[in-house]
Amino acid sequence: MARHVEELAQEFDYTDPETVERLYEVYAAMRARSGAVRSPKFGGHWAVTRYDDIVEIVKDTDGYTSTEGATIPDVGNVVRSIPLEVDPPEHTLYRRFLGPRFRKAEIDRMEPSVRRIVRGCIDRFRADGECDLVPALAERVPSIVIADLLGLPEQDWDAFRGWTTDMQRAAYSGDAEANAKASQALAGYLSDAIEARRGGEDDGGVLYQLANGRVGDQPIPHERALGMSLLILMAGHETTAGAAASILYYLADKPDLRDRLRDDPGLITPFVNESLRYEAPVTGMARTATCPHMIDGNEIQPGDKMLLLFTAANHDERVYTDPDEFKLDRAERSHLAFGYGAHRCLGEQLAILELKVIVSEVLDAIPDYALEPGTRVTHTPWVARGPASLPVTFTPSRVKPEEAR
Template identity: 30%
Template sequence: MSVMTATDHRIPQAQADSLCQPGAYADGQIFETYRWLRANEPFGVAKVDGVDPFWVATRHADILEISRQNDLFHNGDRSPTLTTQEVDAKVRAMMGGSPHLLRTLIHMDAPDHPKYRILTQAWFMPQNLKRLEDQIRVIAKAAVAKMAARTDANGVGHCDFVQEVALHYPLRVIMSIMGVPEEDEPRMLKLTQELFGAADPELARDAGTPPEEREFDFGVIIDFSNYFRALSETKRADPKDDLATLIATSQIDGQPISDLEAMSYYIIVATAGHDTTSSSTAGALWALAERPGELAKLKADPSLIPGLVDESIRWMTPVKTFMRTATADTTIAGRDLKKGDWLMLCYASGNRDEAVFEAPDEFRVDRKPNKHLAFGYGAHLCLGQHLAKMEMRILWEELIPRLSELALDGTPAMSEAVFVNGPKRLPIRFKMS
């Protein structure tokens, strides 16, 4: 195969624009875009007004190839999330030339990334999580009891599963692990929604401003940082066996981590630690409400619950995209990339790749194999993947045996966001035993 160039493989404007429009991720249009790209231009270049050109990887195999080459494709050289030229310029001016408002694990590369990852990695390993299972099950039982309390004398219930269960259950889990007081959880939830939902008119802090301006909402990060700075002082004065204490007292190469890096660590754990799990949990129940046959399979055979967990993560893929930057000239999928080129990894497309998944647009609780990419791959494989899967498994073990009927009770809705999105409304009607 001859090496092709970006000039030969420009993505049609309609598809390129779709990749950058938060609304396309809410109304499902993005999946039509992905389907077209996989079939016609699986690794092409998007050129959109106000955004630097970027390569777009939509096939499972290409996303894997890029993700496993961490020295060749960096997270930290440019923004790891899609951003406009205007916002990039504002951030660099504010941060002394850095393209990052925060310096979390997703903004780092080696040698810093493994040093910072190892600080908390043990907390999220399966052997450590086993000791938390009973604690998490208590939280799950409380979430199910909250649903049951919404039923009438005939056992019929109505609720918005997102607002009443899916948002709060994983939030309670990660905040208890971090050591954040329960009374502060509503504040953490609101800030998380404002951070990830900045482009959504219902979730953004200042919905009256244009979406392109809402993307640059430094106030949310300031509020997060002020909260966690105070929490750090508390944990240093009165250490506990929790993640916040660990972060507050961490050192790298014999020196305390900087304020920026400590605040960044708190923010990524506090937000990604529950928001993506909430989305996959709500996505699973949404899918089951529309597919009674799949719910019947689970009730007949609870051993399928781990399969439900993986399928819901594939189906929803809460982290839709990440950006990478080429560190040298290279070739991917027969295309000639130059040093400094920006790439978009479309995980939600890779998770619907017909070459990997049979009937990828079907939701199957018994799907095997299920080699989804929702947690990423390589050095940046999601730190909290085992916790997320355990949380969902435990909730379904408590809820599904009690669900005798389940249906939508209105119109669900997804959030508008290019980076992280999921259900923001899920009205359901149900019966519980």
């Protein structure tokens, strides 16, 4: 028997299957009750639902630390994710080191490579007339792109995708042994890759920079290099995969909107931006209070865990007009899909580029795709949110000889 939305809000658990599929109803009920709702899940934490409260928390890096973990539950990395799980001033040093590689001008230079990867993925299924767009495209593209960025072999994407998926499943189910096994496998793979590049020839990848770079006047310690590579790899493909799947799902039953985007490619950028607000790929990130606070009458104590629900803030009726409507011409362009403040997602520009290219190439190659009749789409019950599967059909097409890659 379906539970009432108020019950789901009172006992908030963002991994609960019913909550996952009624998420924005639950958020609205939570925001109506309070800016911070106590959840008993994962040892107990405060779920923060309103835009302004979240912004204030992330701006206060002294009052709310990232050093006690950035996810609820902890996904089980063997070292801290850097710079996500450190505070200023150390955070500033490492973010400044990585920053140049993720500037928009640098990312824009990656477009030909990203487009090649997207087209290559589509070419694998475009003649079939059917596929599941999640594993075939939404998951595959970001994984190969991030492998390319790091300087890893493209064919290894399936291995590290498997490890990160296993880590999440095990973390949420409480299977510590499976979590540790997947976490150690991923860390070992990246650790070996870093060491193999130390003192070697520059291959242009970020791993080479981490292996041979300096922060301040000191070489980057191996643990910190590993922490940065883990963050780039995990965040770089998990969240973008969820965003891509959500965008493809939204477009699946809207032929009129697809036609508009094909006729006017300039609309793809605002479409992607509104998609990220409407269905943010990261449910939320965590902080830990270091001193007493008050949020909407709730007493927050030192050591309390805070889950900052970006997905809820992006539908806050105090900030957005008709927040549950998708508006291509929405006046409020800002959102928290990439976080806010010092820890705003470093890979934002890369994610946006990938999403724009995916939309463009899908509309060109399989413009009439639609969900298979009777499909019930469910969403992943993790921090990285998106449709779990998108079985679609479309008119088959073949690669023209002059387009062969």
